[in-house]
Amino acid sequence: MDDILERFLRGERRALARVISRVENQTPEGREYVRALFPRSGRAHTIGVTGGAGSGKSTLTGALAAEYRRRGRTVGIVAVDPSSPFTQGAILGDRIRMQDLALDEGVYVRSMASRGALGGLAPTIDDVVAVMDAFGFDYVLIETVGAGQDEVEIAGTALTTILVNNPGTGDDIQAMKAGIIEIADILVVNKADHPGADVLVSQLQALLALAPAGSRRPPILKTTAIRGEGFGALADAVAEHRAYLESSGGLAEQRAQDARHQVLSIARAILLEQIRAATPAEELEALVLRVASRELDPHSAAELLAAAVRR
């Protein structure tokens, strides 16, 4: 390995940035970095922050990071939400709000595309989290948009998952009903100064009351991210969740689930690569056109591709 790794291990942020770039680009070199650094990961507390677009979770992520900084802890942030102000496409105001963090040496923010080659979270998100973890951040916050598939994948990556709810729309509660709530370790009603906040808290309580007896009830906290209110309590709740995981044996289980998810998703990416390698592009296109014209059904076509990998 070149001296980047050495500088990384000395704690140089520029080396961190370069390692992450190579990991993100999935170069063979990037993979070597992951191999070398992975044994040093597993010490950070990884926290997923998820919620619908407009739930204020970017601001919340920033405010939680600021709380950890007040406590003297270091924070890495991975923003996977395409609407996040941490990402390139940020809109004016939000970006400015994040400037304070950007100037802080104890915080490192990285935004990432959420898409792999064929849907699903890019496997590199796990790798980037592992790299930040290995760099020595006490907390790694992973911000993702949460309505659909992604937040479930994030739940597989983070030790603690915070679901941010927005009292803005009454329909939010619907999205929650459908199992999204099941992945949450902590529920936050953000924009607590909004008139609908208390109603939403009651609705969430009613929803949680339906959970099977004996299962852990996630706490419901109120925050006003834009004013930084409620973050002491939120950081405490995160710590309590960690303590719960450690005492219940859930930590080992969570780590195993993480690993299972990562390994299978990388294996899937490898096999997909092998599909492309085993079938020349023109052949794949010819097959695709036969399906498009309804001459061949997609299952038969897919079996041909899978068979080519095995040959």
Place this chain on the structure above:
Amino acid sequence: MDDILERFLRGERRALARVISRVENQTPEGREYVRALFPRSGRAHTIGVTGGAGSGKSTLTGALAAEYRRRGRTVGIVAVDPSSPFTQGAILGDRIRMQDLALDEGVYVRSMASRGALGGLAPTIDDVVAVMDAFGFDYVLIETVGAGQDEVEIAGTALTTILVNNPGTGDDIQAMKAGIIEIADILVVNKADHPGADVLVSQLQALLALAPAGSRRPPILKTTAIRGEGFGALADAVAEHRAYLESSGGLAEQRAQDARHQVLSIARAILLEQIRAATPAEELEALVLRVASRELDPHSAAELLAAAVRR
């Protein structure tokens, strides 16, 4: 094949329901049905309806279906959105609103889980759409929650994608910035009676003005789904988009893209199945635990799994 297929081809809804169930359960029989019916698909106009939770897209899907019924056309609806009132987890009021449709012989509604074994849309969604298409519905509406991964996958499945925007939260525009808007063929500002509707229309216009010159600008329409207002214009816009696809050659391209997506996603599912078949469960767990304990990195573990498939 048993007589179910025969009854399906005669247009019996009960046979349709049974075929879909088997397709959904991914039984070998279900796959035979897809093989048999796939050549009859490709005639329906498939329309994806996507948008954030609470954007009112379920109501919009229902109102658009009602408009097609007024025009004497038949409609299949596949609801992939976990928060959709079409799905099991529906909340009172919305479900009642959908009752009119449920009693109509020219409409068939099917709700589906959005999750495959390891993330990503279950490949069966494409199959269910193909089955509805083969049954002879003029339109197949696919409703999915749209903030993250899913809507991109849906865009690969539907000829026309409608993105539903909600003037409720000012932050919506952010989610759009980040490429989600790129997949939309038609933009709808629903809840047009909301005070923020016109502002949102202007914001969308400004956003579209940034698109590269020469590319098609999706029209922006206003609807009030709950009162069924604006759906004549929306149905017309869908027809115009279809005409555009046909005249520009985009239709063939879209069908090829669909097919590519389907074939690769099924191939991926087959290979994932083969990973599980090639590596006994205990062996997989042992590997996972070595990763969880940081003894082995996930890439090396995944390569072991992929190699086992090839052996």
